[in-house]
Amino acid sequence: DDQTIYICDQSNHRIVEWKWHAMSGQLLAGGNGNGSGPHQLDNPRDVIVDKDRDSLVICDWGNRRVVRWPRRNQRSAETIISNISCRSLTMDDTGSLYVAEDGKNEVRRYQGGVLQGIVVAGGNGEGNRSDQLS
Known part of the structure; x- marks a missing residue:
């Protein structure tokens, strides 16, 4: 909204x-070594x-x-969310989090503190069919 980038x-x-x-930029998170x-x-x-x-929601890939x-x-x-190789994420207007994970070829939705996300896109292996992601 205010033309700030993260x-x-x-x-x-x-x-x-x-x-x-x-x-120059301002440190918001991390910066204490990996x-x-x-x-x-x-x-x-x-x-x-x-x-x-x-708050910020961060894909902490290495962890x-x-x-x-x-x-x-x-x-x-x-x-x-633990135990996930998060590649990218987004959030909808209801606060649901959508996460793409390395090597899974799928996007999962996480709602209201649920630990196991629900596959909402892909999830049928790697490929170029309309039900696949790569």
């Missing part, structure tokens, strides 16, 4: 916010903003998790 700075294991016309602690990220791959909860990181408190993250 960047997964993978090799630096952090999320950086860049405001319109800014000369690791699996609640204040660390390891090769983050995607980030979205959850405006309703004033095989999806975390929620408060935008105002940069200290620690809450793991919301």
